[in-house]
Amino acid sequence: MRRTRHRTTRTALVATAALSLVLSASLAASAAAPVADDGGRATDALGASGSPAAQDLAAALTWSDEFDGPAGSAPNAANWNHETGGGGWGNNELQTYVNSRNNSALDGNGNLVITARQEGGGYTSARLTTKGKVQPQYGRLEARIKIPRGQGIWPAFWMLGGQFPGTPWPDAGEIDIMENIGREPHIVHGTLHGPGYSGGNPITGQYMHPQGWSFADDFHTFAIDWNPNSITWPVDGNAYQTFTPANTNGNPWVYNQPFFFILNVAVGGNWPGYPDGSTQFPQQMVVDYVRVYDSQGGGGGRTGRITASNGICLDVAGANTANGTPIQLANCNNNTAQQWTVGTDGTVRALGKCLDVSGGGTAAGTPVQLWECNGTGAQQWAAVSGSQALRNPQSGRCLQPVGRVQNDGTRTEIANCDGSTVQRWTLP
Incomplete structure (x- = not known):
């Protein structure tokens, strides 16, 4: 799929000095209470355990943000930065990102809520990154998210290479774990952008909801299983694509370095198009958790x-x-x-x-x-x-x-x- 978009060239993009992540096990706690199946074991509402080890991966949880905290409070500043401003963000987007609890706040039920609003003749939203704070390299990286809906709405859970912006985009690398554009409610995309394969010519694929339903109807788990020479994209535990250095057609594989997370909801842009009369505001992306598992260890x-x-x-x-x-x-x-x-x-x-x-x-x-x-x-x-x-x-x-x-x-x-x-x- 071709699309002309470039998420990261805005000159005013905030840059924090890159830090190495020391993965900590001191954070965790899923806010969604599990449901016991007939055997009395814990499962989520889809019937699959929230732990990747229960699916296809023996892994130890090494970091997470479960978004526990009082309703209306800010996401944990030890983990998240707010990037702010407008200017289209390289994609002719319409929103201005702000650091306001009207646009990014905990809901008191163990979720982070990112809200896109129509106000003041324009749009506001939020864009959060873990730049310089949480920068994993390899493992199972996943988030459980209920995405927003509507024409021109563009939610994403993605990553940039930790050397950005010192190393410019796309050379720093980009991993899109989940993107959705509102006109395709039943499809999510997983993509790599790197030197020689970026913008409208990335390495990309898509996953369709098995029943053809909208991904905005419920929570879903979006993940990558990231190894030195491969990245696989599962949705709700169902792997739909794997990319390796063979897919870059001789261009550099830039995914053997730390990356940082980004969560945002954009409004409009070259790829999703723009809101129309059918688009309703506000629109919310609800994030239950973001987790990092170490897939390298096994069970010893x-x-x-x-x-x-x-x-x-x-x-x-x-x-x-x-x-x-x-x-x-x-x-x-x-x-x-x-x-x-x-x-x-x-x-x-x-x-x-x-x-x-x-x-x-x-x-x-x-x-x-x-x-x-x-x-x-x-x-x-x-x-x-x-x-x-x-x-x-x-x-x-x-x-x-x-x-x-x-x-x-x-x-x-x-x-x-x-x-x-x-x-x-x-x-x-």
Whole structure:
């Protein structure tokens, strides 16, 4: 598909000094409560786990923004920059990007909402980037998004090479994870722009909704599986295209470097065309989360004791291997029920099974148990640097003993993360 567009040439584009990303596991928590299937495991509303490990990828969550916070608050400034201004953004777009809570704010339900508005004889919207703050290289990169709709509306979840603008576009590289133009409500596009293949001549493909429905009708998960010599685009876990250096026709493959994220909603432009009488405002892009998983690790890891802050051990009750066996604290005794493998796939395993949040629950007080490893979000854990907490990203809550009592035989649960000593764990 040809299109004359160039997203990044505006001279006033804000440039922050490039920083290397130190991927942190200290952020996470899906705001959308999972639904339990007949087996009691956690799934999302589409029936597929939000964890890529449950689909086709053994991966450890290394960074996320779950957009938790009070309604009307700004997105986390530790992760996101606001790029502002008008001028068409190289595509003859109509909107002016502003840093206003009317255009970008948390909704209080675990979502970021980017709103395009018609006001003052023009249009306002928001464009957020992680430039200089979060710049991953490789892995499963995904966002769960409900896109806006309407002629002339252009939502996107995309990336630019971390050396931009010092290295100009397109040499810096661009990865479009998801773009939609309002006149094609049932189609999303995935694209690469680089030296020799950019603007109206990119490397690109598209994915049509399996039922032909509008992508604006519900949330969908848009992702890339990014490796040194390939990038694959899944939508809701369904991979629809893979590009490799062979697709550049001898031009440089510029995707072996850190990239930063961009979320925006444009109004008008050369490719989508312009709003007409059918276009309704305001239009909102609702983002449930953005996540980065490390796909390079596999399921190995470090094995040994996990100890609480008072030195007592994390233990499988009775060394029982049955599904549903409670996880407790116990005096350290060197048996196999206290030998835990902290996996590079995000699991914590003992006796051949996984540390699991019962029923895939997300509420504070949900018990923690041993369960057959199944790749769901109920079995994903992230060590929080600094506080030494062990956090379940799906719920956003941390492992602690029931009643906050560190005694022999005390069972464990998930609870609100508070940085306290009873949530502090020493891992192998």
